[in-house]
Amino acid sequence: MDKIGKYEFVAEPFHCDFSGRLFLGHLGNQMLNAADFHSTDRGFGMKYLMTINRSWVLSRLAIEMTEMPGQHERYLVETWVESAMRFFTSRNFRVTGSDGRVLGFGRSIWAMIDTETRQPTDIFSIDNGAIKNWIVADKPCPIEQSSRVKMTEKAGFVRSIDVNYNDIDINGHVNSVKYIEHTLDLWDIDWYREHRLKRFEIAYVAETHYGDRLSFYREQTAENECCVRLVKTEKQTGKEVEVCRCKLVF
Numbered sequence: 001m002d003k004i005g006k007y008e009f010v011a012e013p014f015h016c017d018f019s020g021r022l023f024l025g026h027l028g029n030q031m032l033n034a035a036d037f038h039s040t041d042r043g044f045g046m047k048y049l050m051t052i053n054r055s056w057v058l059s060r061l062a063i064e065m066t067e068m069p070g071q072h073e074r075y076l077v078e079t080w081v082e083s084a085m086r087f088f089t090s091r092n093f094r095v096t097g098s099d100g101r102v103l104g105f106g107r108s109i110w111a112m113i114d115t116e117t118r119q120p121t122d123i124f125s126i127d128n129g130a131i132k133n134w135i136v137a138d139k140p141c142p143i144e145q146s147s148r149v150k151m152t153e154k155a156g157f158v159r160s161i162d163v164n165y166n167d168i169d170i171n172g173h174v175n176s177v178k179y180i181e182h183t184l185d186l187w188d189i190d191w192y193r194e195h196r197l198k199r200f201e202i203a204y205v206a207e208t209h210y211g212d213r214l215s216f217y218r219e220q221t222a223e224n225e226c227c228v229r230l231v232k233t234e235k236q237t238g239k240e241v242e243v244c245r246c247k248l249v250f
Contacts, residue, residue, distance in 0.1 A: 065104030
């Protein structure tokens with residue numbers, strides 16, 4: 001089996017925005033699907049991990065696109081493991097159009113957790129560290145690594161939303177891509193008529209659950225660049241906890 005996985009998807013019209021291009025959030029979902037297909041076929045995917053109380057958790061994700069797939073267009077998501085350490089592994093993505101043109105790339109960092117304790121666990125304990133057999137260290141991914149996303153206290157409050165049913169995934173917390181979608185909604189449709197999103201970067205810090213309240217703080221950090229900090233207010237305790245940070249480059 002090839003170390004690099006290649007998976008075909010279709011930009012269906014109801015997954016595209018007003019411009020007829022694929023929503024970034026949906027592309028993010030398909031990248032995560034490709035990661036799951038790739039890891040499952042090679043013996044370290046969620047299907048197996050759930051039987052031993054383990055799960056992959058996305059820690060960081062960066063997506064940088066020169067062009068988004070258009071409606072009805074078929075596109076490929078390639079994915080491969082770039083490196084693996086005891087508690088974290090890095091996985092990259094390349095998106096190409098049906099004609100082979102390169103549309104963009106993605107970089108991600110994953111941790112493996114114990115689903116009962118919610119604590120990180122040793123990746124190499126799975127099948128005697130078999131993930132090391134699938135590492136592709138020499139395939140280029142020409143975008144910057146995802147970062148922690150630096151912000152200051154100057155970030156201004158934008159809005160708050162409640163965490164509802166559609167935000168929660170099989171792990172019982174807010175789905176990774178939902179944070180992306182909610183963050184992109186901080187700008188109105190007129191903004192997107194005039195600006196193209198080039199890069200989206202997100203660093204996850206803590207989990208959010210049903211009943212929590214999310215608050216968004218935004219700061220312009222450079223020309224055509226903004227950062228967003230998401231903070232949750234826990235329903236039972238009223239405590240505020242930072243859950244993730246995002247950086248957007250237009």
